[in-house]
Amino acid sequence: MAPYCQIRCSVLPMLETMQLLKESHLELLQKTPFWPLLEAFHNGTVSELQCKDCRTPLLKIIKTFNPETASFHFGTRAISINTEDISQILGLPQHGDTVQFGHLVYRRSYKSDFTERHFKGTDRVSHKLLHGLLLKLLNRKEQTDIEDVVRLTLMELFITFLFTRPHLQLVLVKYCDEFDKLSRYSWAAAVGEFLNRSLKAKSKVEIKGCALLIPLWLCEKTNITQPISGREIIEGNTPSLIRWSLPELNMKMQEITICEIERLFEVQNGIELEIKPEHENHEGEEEELKKKDTKQKGRELYQPLQKEIVERRKVQKNDYELNVKNNFKDKLKAEVDGDMELIEKDQLDPQIPCTAIQLSPGDDNKVPQVEHQMRLPMEGTGVKVGKQQLDPDFVCNVVPKRRKAKEQHAPSDPILTVPTRAIQDSAGKRDEQIIIIVDDSVSEEEKSTRKVKRPRKEWSPLERCEVFKLLDDEYQQKVKAFWSMTNPKELFWSGKNASVAREDVKKLIQNTAVASNVIDAFMELLEQKQHQSSVKQSTYISTLCWNYVRMKDARKKGKKDQVQDEVHDEVGLNQLVFDPLLGSMAQSDYIFFPVISKFHYTLLVLNKNEKKWTHYNPLRKRSELHIDPCYEVAKQMHQLIQEWFHITQKEAPRALLNGTKRKKLGKREDRMEVPLSEDEKRTLTWMMDNNIDFKIENDRISPQQDFKSLDCGIFVMYYMNQLSQGLQLEKEITECRMREFRKNLIKLLLDHENGWKQTSTT
């Protein structure tokens, strides 16, 4: 019997373990970088149902893995899983020190109090042993026991999910032992490297590492499946794996061939992906692999094989191209019996790793080194699998035998019964239909038009957009005129520090997410307004400042660079944050900091009179599941400003005495003494007379955006608008209100003196 390919990665053990843990354990685990992932296990956002049936898709994808490029080859394209993807899918830190595996790190066995306590006399750490120990210690109340449970939990996570192997590597035991230092490391990169190493290995009897990552990654990167309803939007460090149902992927993948996956990548990304794989520091490792192999077997042995491979590649590559160009069937008819057609067609698929590889430019000269790595695909299909693992679809595209059985249990899965159509455009970006092409015969022309058309696809006519309908005739005409203008670079509105471009107007009208510059523009409008009416005074901090705020873990550069960056950051922050603050703190009641993070906008407000910071999040509900990442970001800004307050407060007497402040003007070291303005003097005096220890809190009552809407930017503007005018925030806000707000914003921009004027361009 053919050797069986063992996949050890599973979510089950962790789902179970996380239910056993007590509050005290969880509390400690929250401090580790694995918490977002563990929490998903703990509160059941990841379920067993969601992760089963991963095998077939997984093996399908693994077959396309090319050890030479460390990437998957779908059709003509090589795509690799990069650290960022892993970080997103598993919610693990992306930046930090490299996790070291292997001999190099610990020359002799690792010993500590922890290992002495539990592993004395045992030479291997297996899952059974770990779990047994964990159960034993679970109910003890001693601090060391609690800590040990935490260590064991992490070890169990490693051995069953992230770094699966029959026995846990001692290096990893060491990392778990010092669990308070875990956040230093780039775990996302570690998981990637571990998995890659396993995939590159000659023997494929078992896939070590987090194999589940592969199908999850496919879900994430392609349009094959849609997210589970209600889980479309994921922000911050939440593991996005909670969005996907692998049984669904399995079903969808039965309807398509590996070749077609390539196109589905395109659908989501919108841009053509280069064939060039993204190499991820694996060069060294690859070298090592090659060295080993040549040493072991000698090169001559593979010379003929290599030639054959190159030959076959050429032929097969041509075949592939031909197939795409002419109709698949036509070509086969010429060569093969009509009856064989179907089978022959699909038998080509397992060879895709050979057929479809187009060497990336840099690889051309590497051909002589290809031999050992190409051996696997040569031996038929690379991965040797038993009959059942071989997805029937893989061999034949006709309705698979097993399909029935799968369909039977599928509806019983509550997750799967969710209608997928409804989910489709809720994520906003995915306004395309999923295209499942069962027929392989796609002509080159068709393919190219698809590529060209998709990104350029115009938005639906203005008239159909709800926001546009709300506008009065006069404004409708203006917007139309602006839109039909020939020069697309013309600005809709431009101010001192911000501008609104054609794209932004489009987003406003289309009811999708707006860019940060619109918020900046709105802040500028509010600021001007307050000069005219002077009700409440507010200071608005530009969203650009986030370019200069370095997030805690995002640091991995040479020392020289870092110093340069720090100077750069300091100058930037001075200009965008501290100078405006110093200038206007004294008169301002509110200071607004829009918080811009990768997926979401929130608002941080300093209320000077109430002496507190408040963080408003238009999507609180989502983050009740986990630590609110936006709040974490806001806290960092809070800390930064508070530190500045204290430094400035200390400096204030001296500065006031001299009537100057120290200022760093450029990248050079010297600081200049700059005279203080009247406003700045007032701020400094205020600081000296007041306690400036303001606490931050997360708001719990602000109105919330609809789960599926992309209104977070609009909400941030709404919050600012209300607060700056001293108005109450409403308890609830409908989507209509937000459309209204969008409409009013367009009107405001058009009416403004800096707004686009029809006459100015014609």
Next chain:
DNA sequence: TTCTCAAGAGCTCAATCTTT
């Protein structure tokens, strides 16, 4: 430089679960 030995990698097998 060679030798030794623990850690790691690969392989095998029994036990258990699923499918037919």
Next chain:
DNA sequence: AAAGATTGAGCTCTTGAGAA
């Protein structure tokens, strides 16, 4: 109930750091 698939875990060989 039998056959086949899957899982968990032990055994053995290989590797490479440190000692001699």
